[in-house]
Amino acid sequence: MGFGGFKLLLFIWALFFFCSSPSFSQFTPADKYSIDCGSPTNTTVGGRVFLSDNLASSYLSTPQNVLVEASANSIPQSEYSQLYKTARIFTQPSTYTFQISQSGRHWIRLYFFPFSSSNYDLTTAVFSVSTRDHALLSEFRASGDSVKEYSVNVTGGDLEITFTPSGGSFAFLNGLEVASVPDPLIADDATSVTPPTNFRGLSDRALETLARVNMGGPVVTSRNDSLGRTWEADRGFLKNPNLATNKSNIAAVRYADGEATPDDAPRTVYGTAARMASETDPKSNFNVTWEFPVDRGFRYLVRLHFCDIVSERANQLYFNVYIDDSSVLSDFDLSTKVQGFLATAYYADFVTQSIQNDHIRISIGPSGIRDVDPNAILNGAEIMKMSNPDGSLSGKDVPVSSSKKKKSVGVIVGVVVGLIAVLLLGLVLFFVYRRRKQERINQSKMWTPLSTNGLSQTMGSKCSNGTTISAGSNFNYRCPFAAIQEATNNFDESWVIGIGGFGKVYKGVLSDGTKVAVKRGNPKSQQGLAEFQTEIEMLSQFRHRHLVSLIGYCDEKSEMILIYEYMENGTLKSHLYGSGFPSMSWKQRLEICIGSARGLHYLHTGYSKAVIHRDVKSANILLDENLMAKVADFGLSKTGPEIDQTHVSTAVKGSFGYLDPEYFRRQHLTEKSDVYSFGVVLFEVLCARPVIDPSLPREMVNLAEWAMKWQKKGQLEQIIDVTLKGKIRPDSLRKFGETAEKCLADVGVDRPSMGDVLWNLEYVLQLQEAVLQNDPDENSTNVIGELSPQIHDFNHADANTGTAQFEMSSGDDISGVSMSKVFSQLVMGVAMRVNHGAPSLCNGLARTTLVVFEIIGARVRPFWSPWCNMANVYSCEPWCAMALAFGWSSVDAPRLVGIGLIGMFTVVTHMLVL
Template sequence: MAPRILLQLFLFGLVIMCLGLFSNAFNPADNYLINCGSPSATTIGRRTFAADVPLSWTLTSSKRIMANTTSNSVSSFSTPALYQTARIFTGASSYTFPIKQQGRHFVRLYFFPFIYQNFNLKIANFTVSTQDTVLLHGYPAQGGAATAVFREYSMNITHKQLILSFVPLPNSSLAFVNAIEVVSVPDNLISDTAQTLNPPGTYQGLSEQAFEMVYRINMGGPYVSPDNDTLWRTWIPDENFLLDKTLAAFKSFSGTINYEGGVTREIAPDVIYSTATELSPALTNTSNARFNVTWQFDVDSGSTYLLRLHFCDIVSDALFELYFDVYISAYMAKSDVDLSTISVNVLAAAYYMDFVVDMTDGSRKLNVSIGPSSLPNVLPAGILNGLEILKMTSNGTVTVVSPPNSKANVGVIIGSVVGALAAVILAACVACIMIRRRKTGKKQESKTWTPLSINGIMSQSLGSGLSDGNTVRMGLNANFGYRFSISVLQEATNNFDEGCVIGVGGFGKVYKGVLKDETIVAVKRGNPKSQQGLNEFHTEIDLLSRLRHRHLVSLIGFCDERNEMILVYEYMEKGTLKNHLYGSNLPALSWKQRLEICIGSARGLHYLHTGQAKAIIHRDVKSANILLDENLMAKVADFGLSKAGPELDQTHVSTAVKGSFGYLDPEYYRRQQLTEKSDVYSFGVVLLEVLCARPVIDPTLPREMVNLAEWAIKFQKRGELDQIVDPRITGTIRSDSLRKFGETVEKCLADCGVDRPAIGDVLWNLEYVLQLQEVDGGTEVNSINRISELPSQIHNMSILETETVDEHLPKKETVDEPGVNDHSNVSMSKVFSQLFQSEGR
């Protein structure tokens, strides 16, 4: 602890020295600081919060109460004076702030619930919003506890006024706020672009987004108060977020920080760049030391975050000494980082990197790691100086309260009145339509859906009314089926209740739904903020309307009302293969079950690659996209990134890289040339997941174990694959079966696509592996004999594999029953074999 105390004393001196820099600090055009409910001004540090009486802003409320508390519990806060008074609202209320300079602003809100006279703020429940954005939906009450809540939002204000509205929710009659800040900040504080990780690419449009600050961390340093930050931000130490403190060391710097390349003290102050957490030098004194330093943070599953990582090389004695890798959760964010090159060949230069991360894998934990570079002749090292995690806020319907009897706001009043009248008229029209539909519904036993236009063919409906119950199959494109109304899917999912969520993906959340005829379905609702949007929606409908196979998840229908993008699938009782391998408490799958799942998945991929005139390349093969039904039969899902393969006279399709990190074909990633072999590589990674039951990328592990494919192939080449088998099935796998499985994986993961087998060849090998596992006596000769006894239908594979549905045939002639137009049980041993010459498609 002594070094830590010395560090804090040093930094205290540094802060005192840096105070002189604040004479040139950013001067905000808008700077509203309000101590709500207070009759007089309150000074906090070097800032003064005005009394809560309308001066240059307007406070509007049907009833507002100024309240105060003498509770001792507020004394423990860093700014207790701001929590001792509050403005209480018993109805919709608002503050209106004139905006002198449009652009990016901080909006900060302070809440502390207490009891004042007959008002118990501990049970208040309300929303806070601007004209454009819902900031807080439902005050986060802590079970009636008196807990302080601080919220900071960063938003681009494009109006001449900012109207901040407080609206009690129906289950509450109270809203309140203790203090408010509305402060201008530099527009370039948020860049317009950032890197994305899944898939790798660039996110554009950040400068227009609104964000909520979730974490602001000072790595290796102490708590930083608003008075010591040029934009009055608070930074907290990183110690409580470190997964293993013994791997980390804390570094401080007394020299001058170099601000170049657009980085200023508004991005982060000196005190942030003057401290760092690094890989412990005591553990990195040899080139063989391989470990990562990892911080872990609680986040909301399904949300999108902007991560800003701050760097400043305060540990090197010379240029080109520091090289390291940066990971965010399961993804390599940046490899072989060389800060001396990035910062124009100077040390101690401030620098930052921005990343947009979608928490679409269902996880509520976000990891950030630094670790050694894999470059030759480079000593293990790595640093991080600061970290900001900002959550993109949700837009939604907002309530703006206009000041009554205010001449200055006549336009706002007129707009509100007109809007209210329009809303009443619209509600009346909707009510009439609903009544008419209900009357029509009582007269008709069968109701229909609106026409579906797909592939240039308009399906014809059989009636005039939209259904909210039964459905009929639609016209020419009958292979696919239904267009659902949003009301039916709301009813099926209890209005998209969070309790019905069974998964979260790049497209959006997946809900379990029950239709009126008691059919259980999976409802995938698109997230408008997702990077996977309209194109993926159309791709999935287009593909699955033409494809049917026992090992492909079936699409039942879709909904595109009210700008919704919703896909409805058959429900897969057992969920994803990933959940059965790790990350849950589900029973362990046996080796035979795992092989059967792999074989089923390979059959689905084989049909995609060979069942059409042109191959269909999935592009996102991973364990999370392999679903299991009640009998553990595997089906490949999620075709939003799929793409048609090359023409017969071409070798590849040139396209932007998309997929999931850890599964990406390295050749595709390097050359942006997509082939069916890219799916084969991804499937090879899935096979390793099945064998080892661990994530494909895990930054919390030692460097050599982070990437599953790289790590496992080393064992395979040494003939030691048995050492990394899932401990739950160790000893149950026959040696010949494991050997052949390892050989298959190694071929799938060949660096060059031409060296990888076709998926049909992989399928044959997996069937071979299963026979080796089940054969009596365990001899490979016997297994070959058994394989040769597989069904005779294999001689007609070129005919049997094609399952494209004729668009001009009725649905009943394209049968899905086992054995009819579905050849998922047919072996590929005749066409793809190690005993016969493989032939092209």
């Protein structure tokens, strides 16, 4: 081929490439307003012209014009320094009104820098900012230079932004921008993080940008972004900067049809990346993690930007991406998303559940695919707070701006002409409304019984005595919605104490001053009527000191509201990590575990049919003012299998990290599924870390697997909470680890019952408190090495068995435990002591009496339990309580014989009565 032919071929190839590459025209906003508040002249920032305050005065309605100017040496050096030189003061509510020519999403950017002038100290200003539909800021106090960026969907012909000073204070503003947003920038749907389903409805939400970050590169100023955005550098957000290296190849970036555009992120963002620092180690196995501060109680839209500028060929890079504890992209191959082209811009959107921490973590790490070099990349990230269902981005009640005060002459004339008629009609309607309202109030103060067969579908008959809601009321009653509104200050957002899958939990105060927790179901929640009904049916049957008590419920107006006793100290999880509570001692943690085990043991054995909780986790263990544990949240609970069945076949539900693997694989639910979850909680209590933490190295991500690894090595002390170092007796720690290990057996039949777990935790506490002294066999393997001993086979008891003194802390402490294997093992312990401390005749009589005592007790328990519950003794069988009352630690054989005889007499008496 000649030189001319070569040039022709080159020209054809270039023409083909040019024609096949998409072209993107720069977006021109239909609406664009920029104001330099307080400035006498126009100001140019990032290529955008901000109008002087006097030229923009037509947009503002304010009762007073106050403009202030900062001293030259007080202005911070930043991209927006020019805007920070002046400010406008609002001493009373004031509103900017902008005409909107094209409906859709619009940016609102508010620029703040508090400085001191001769008459005003802007650092003391406290105020709120709102639009007609959304609360943007509440009780805001600027502490430094900041830009608040919002994206709101404007459907009317104008946009109002109102500044409202708090009582005795004032508001201020340095700069303001309003501009149209490209329609495709924010789609209506995204991928929900947990569970990984499709989320719809973003177009109805206002968004606030909390972070916009350029990974692996420098700051990208608004001048270099087509939409005037600023992208921060990522180094300040990296948890461990040494684990990441930067990569840059801006020239290689390409935009493809149907994928990201320059409006989504500029080339300077897609052309830089943070990658794993794994070049020198082909076996690298760690995650690179960024942590971003956020506000609790909101959902977040997380947008992640990717562009493979590190690979040499397609299908070479596979990696995982995590948001907090959830995997959002697994074995992610970017080239499959962009038709195999390298360096092609791409982004993915994710919506989180309501965040309960004060941060969001984004992590990238290597894939588990073999023969793939460990590497992962991230080019950019945006985190946007989503408005709540009330339209608020502030978390508090903020008055939204009123509509325009200017009325047309025609409307005013019409009002004047019809004034007399309106007044007359208004008086009639007022009296009718007042009468009906009074009738509703009178009715709402009445309670209606809860249907014993589930939720009643109507209000039913009213109680004749007009009982009002109070802590002492019977829990089997429906509560009027009006009374709940009063108790929660009309569901004041500042009274929210938690947010879960079902909805928000509010603190409430009843009419008698008693504090309660009010859980209000969210209509959009994935947990609906079935869980609501299950919780009422379950808790209406149970009264136990280690189960959270249900006080009432409400199903008026399609509401799903549950009222519980108030637990002063919140969740066990919040005390273990992440919430700033002081560290708990080992004894406190053990007592909490013991209390929780008692509650679960009661669920499994307290009735003729076991109840399986199905969502045992540290977040569902609540603590009262004395740190006494109570199990909560029974929305997923199921009754256990029939007598002739071994399991319940049901769809898998629960919490990631706590799920029984056998239940997950086979959908076979048993009481042992709760035991597995409780075993995870035990390690969580010991190590004080989340059960799943993707920011950690791979082998440490799953707490259960990581802890079991060290337990099998016999080195569990290496991973315990640092605040417990040197404070746990070795025997206590060893027995605790063995108990947790048994709970986490892969097959359910190999796990202990909850009663056995309870027994062993009591023993762990005794070891910690050094109750077992001078015992030649004080070894966790010898004393209670097996979690399921042959507790009934007294005839073959070894006469040489070492003495073991098992003391319960008090009668009250055991009052929540139903008689089962736990009591059987207590009987066994007494029988063992009798072998060593009593004459043979008394020995034999005591042992025989106690065995009969246990057998008869087990036979009549199903008939006695209802009587126990009615007497509010928490299902504690009378013979068990009697034995404790006589002094369990005594080794006096005649006293044991007396206990046994009185116990038998009690049983016979009750059988005759029943």
